[in-house]
């Protein structure tokens with residue numbers, strides 16, 4: 241049996257933050273920031289918006305249009 245990291249890798253284990261979600265989707269943006277779609281709702285603009293659907297989202301929601309944000313490639317150090 242290898243290290244915990246190697247066993248997790250072997251099982252396809254994904255922590256919550258690594259699962260497909262609006263929080264790690266390339267289409268999400270901070271509401272009101274540059275590059276975020278303008279969303280008009282009754283509440284003030286804060287939180288996270290989806291630039292595809294033009295609606296507010298929550299970090300752990302997801303949909304069929306999810307695309308992962310680009311990340312730097314993993315190194316062997318990440319698995320020790």
Ligand code: SF4
Pocket residue numbers: 261262265266267268289290291292293297301302303304305306307
């Ligand atoms: S609703 Fe879908 S496309 Fe929009 S940010 Fe969330 S996962 Fe991405």
